Amino acid sequence: MGLYDHRLSSQGPTSFMAQLSAEDLAKFADLQRFYESWMVFSNEPYHTVVRGSVQRVLTPRAVQKRQEAVRAAARSLLDRARAEVVDVNSDFARPLATAVISEVLGVPEQEWDNCSRWSHHIIDFISAPQPDASRAMAAAESYDQMCDYVYHLVEEHRRTGRDDSPMLAVADVGAHAVVGTFAQFMTGGCDPISAAIANAVATLLAHPDQMQRLERDRSLIPTAIEEFIRYESPFTLVPRVVTEPMTVAGQHLHEGSRVLFMLLAANRDPGVFERPDEVDVGRSPNPHLGFGKGSHYCIGAGLARLEMTESIEAIIDMAPNLELAGQVEWSSSLGLRSAVKLPVSVSR
Numbered sequence: 001m002g003l004y005d006h007r008l009s010s011q012g013p014t015s016f017m018a019q020l021s022a023e024d025l026a027k028f029a030d031l032q033r034f035y036e037s038w039m040v041f042s043n044e045p046y047h048t049v050v051r052g053s054v055q056r057v058l059t060p061r062a063v064q065k066r067q068e069a070v071r072a073a074a075r076s077l078l079d080r081a082r083a084e085v086v087d088v089n090s091d092f093a094r095p096l097a098t099a100v101i102s103e104v105l106g107v108p109e110q111e112w113d114n115c116s117r118w119s120h121h122i123i124d125f126i127s128a129p130q131p132d133a134s135r136a137m138a139a140a141e142s143y144d145q146m147c148d149y150v151y152h153l154v155e156e157h158r159r160t161g162r163d164d165s166p167m168l169a170v171a172d173v174g175a176h177a178v179v180g181t182f183a184q185f186m187t188g189g190c191d192p193i194s195a196a197i198a199n200a201v202a203t204l205l206a207h208p209d210q211m212q213r214l215e216r217d218r219s220l221i222p223t224a225i226e227e228f229i230r231y232e233s234p235f236t237l238v239p240r241v242v243t244e245p246m247t248v249a250g251q252h253l254h255e256g257s258r259v260l261f262m263l264l265a266a267n268r269d270p271g272v273f274e275r276p277d278e279v280d281v282g283r284s285p286n287p288h289l290g291f292g293k294g295s296h297y298c299i300g301a302g303l304a305r306l307e308m309t310e311s312i313e314a315i316i317d318m319a320p321n322l323e324l325a326g327q328v329e330w331s332s333s334l335g336l337r338s339a340v341k342l343p344v345s346v347s348r
């Protein structure tokens with residue numbers, strides 16, 4: 001399987017940003033080094049060291065301890081959605097995802113909006129089809145502001161003796177790992193998880209028969225979550241860089257070539273899934289690649305599943321007559337698929 005091929009490097013930002021002009025590449029050199037410090041964009045041994053250091057923050061037991069808080073947050077947000085028309089993404093999914101990952105990172109509530117904004121600009125640039133200088137500038141400015149804030153936050157965690165800080169867990173690796181870890185947790189916890197929630201709701205609205213199945217049988221929710229990730233995965237691709245010449249399906253790839261593994265296509269593979277273009281909340285087995293595979297398997301998959309579960313449970317309980325109230329708008333990003341505008345009417 002290509003995701004395991006040792007000839008393919010995870011340092012996608014290097015080849016992505018190499019498409020910028022020489023002048024812009026020099027201008028955004030710090031931004032490139034910043035992306036390369038993320039676990040998801042790193043190789044061994046750095047990847048193993050950082051992942052091993054922060055893994056305990058998101059173990060199944062650690063995630064389970066957050067269930068009551070996530071449930072309360074989801075229901076509070078839905079309870080406040082009393083306007084005639086609300087947007088699932090901006091009024092529910094993103095605030096929930098931001099609140100949950102901010103608590104994991106120890107970010108106080110008054111800073112949530114700033115962190116959410118930084119996250120958006122940083123992921124917006126790197127997930128675009130081609131590097132864009134204006135998006136790079138917005139990402140670079142967010143990175144600079146994030147750095148200042150993270151250094152202050154880490155000192156506060158040291159002062160208060162916080163023992164579950166993922167940034168402190170990698171402090172011995174270096175300042176680049178501290179900021180990179182904060183950024184990956186924040187961006188991964190905001191945009192992809194809010195997208196997963198919004199996409200799941202969009203899927204249910206488009207397939208009311210599947211919503212009825214969940215209303216009749218709550219035991220299907222775990223398999224439904226996997227089906228939503230398969231059918232409308234927020235992660236659309238995995239970038240890799242060729243480190244030595246290789247041939248794939250008769251195509252010669254030279255060193256430095258950029259390879260994109262299209263997860264959305266894999267998740268609709270008729271050789272793996274029966275009726276791949278149909279939604280089946282009871283589908284099992286469901287070997288989708290929505291969270292990746294191997295050593296780069298999404299470290300926050302458990303948290304994403306928890307937030308999606310509590311969101312769907314809250315909607316079934318509190319807004320069973322949820323209806324689409326306008327046009328769904330999907331993101332234009334190559335790397336992240338999201339129902340960025342999902343207007344609904346919430347009947348109580």
